[in-house]
Amino acid sequence: MFVDRLVESIKSKKNPSVVGLDPRIEGIPGYMLEKAYREFGKNLKGVSMAVYWFNCGLIDGLRDIIPAVKPQMAFYECLGVDGIDVFHKTVKYARDKGLLVICDGKRNDIGSTANAYSKAFLGMADLGENEKTPVFDVDALTISPYLGYDGIKPFIEDCRSYGKGIFILDKTSNKSSGDFQDLCTYNGKSIYEIVAEKINEWGESLMGQCGYSSIGAVVGATYPNQAKILRRIMRNSYILVPGYGAQGGNGDDVVPSFNSDGLGAVVNASRSIIFAYKNSIYADKYDEADYVCAAREEALKMRDDINRALEKKFG
């Protein structure tokens, strides 16, 4: 079951943080882009191959210290078919190296269509006459809840059948997340609280041996006060916490998403880690060819920051 594998990896690496593989072209080292342009042309294929090399470097350099990577689909989709190919290759590469892969796709649709998305990421595609094949085959996927339960159910079923997980958007990390998520309903609860109650309820059917569910939630590091409330509502949900680092969240901000056992949440940072070599604090130490070393140093700093904050709070 996904959540047991996640918790085991978090415990063995003593690290509740994951790294977002969100490769923006402006962050890829110039030498890497130029080599890819020379070999594949200055086109989507060229950029995609540079992304793949960039990702492989990060995976090799971080695999022993992080439990999972979180590739963001948008950054692969915007490179077209070649980008999707590199997304798929990245997933395989990361899993082969022992990392869990949480795909940040925020997919959502009505029942039968949600089922097709679920097949793409978690389950198996139909080849006719009862032959099936895995497709992208990630370990977990993020899901948007706006369409309600029948759009979530197919994913839950595949989580059960294939040992996968989902993280359902609840209170997202962005500035405008309150536009609809914070709306207060007639009974005094906000939308994010009602979504959380549903996530908690749906999660009960898929509890792992670790005491947490493979049906998790997304709660941004940028909203620690809401996280406190949500942690209480979703006692057994694993919470994926984006918004650490470039978006402004720090170790103390993510603590409310954890339980007193020091578990229950996994924190993501993307830009601040993978493009750390561009950070002025590393300017004298690393150049672009050392991007993996800079990422590793920053990832260790993040791990220690979160563990220190957890230690302070829970002892």
Place this chain on the structure above:
Amino acid sequence: MFVDRLVESIKSKKNPSVVGLDPRIEGIPGYMLEKAYREFGKNLKGVSMAVYWFNCGLIDGLRDIIPAVKPQMAFYECLGVDGIDVFHKTVKYARDKGLLVICDGKRNDIGSTANAYSKAFLGMADLGENEKTPVFDVDALTISPYLGYDGIKPFIEDCRSYGKGIFILDKTSNKSSGDFQDLCTYNGKSIYEIVAEKINEWGESLMGQCGYSSIGAVVGATYPNQAKILRRIMRNSYILVPGYGAQGGNGDDVVPSFNSDGLGAVVNASRSIIFAYKNSIYADKYDEADYVCAAREEALKMRDDINRALEKKFG
């Protein structure tokens, strides 16, 4: 501007309905699948190529009577990289044949990531040093609103720059759509009404010469009473209406989404058209090799059903 091209095409074809290209393997004619298996293998490539032939047949057979097609991303994603390749080829084929393409992706993410999705479908991807290239380059994309305005803004900007359109999910056609969309807020408005007010407001910045906005909404045919309310709130938004046909909606159900000018909405049907040859009413008339003829007959029936209902209501 997208909405002007859509209205022009709806008027010239006297047809406010579009066909969803949602190719499920169980609906693809057997002879087509077998040919693709022989040529490409019984794998995702084989199924994808059968999907492509199936789509091209439909596009050729329907192009003179419908204004647009609506491919559903989930059915291409669940065929992996080959499926995305065939999605891209289908988009090109349909646009070359003069059809508008509304991609049903329901994409959503926070600002900078939404920007990457927008580049993928509506705008241009960055190749470095100010070189850009279109990626999937559809005419319009469906969007999920859960993350609020900063997740919508990048799409609106690309709509403006590249003459594209978006349809934002408001009240979806599925049974569970009420789980969150129908929740009543403290001021007595439901979430779908508040989302509609925002869609209306955002749409004002992108009005076409036809009097409608390129920022549209999705309202299911299965909820005609809610559609009446939403039509009043979003007076100038073009409304994409799924749920006709296989999901249960008929001509009378979609009328509330239109304005008295007979415009303002475009109705989608997928399964009932593209797999019409499997419908028992056509069993004596068409076999699987005639799937395009069956689809055409059903598409004309749908057009006439909607036009008759509009005529009855608005004269």
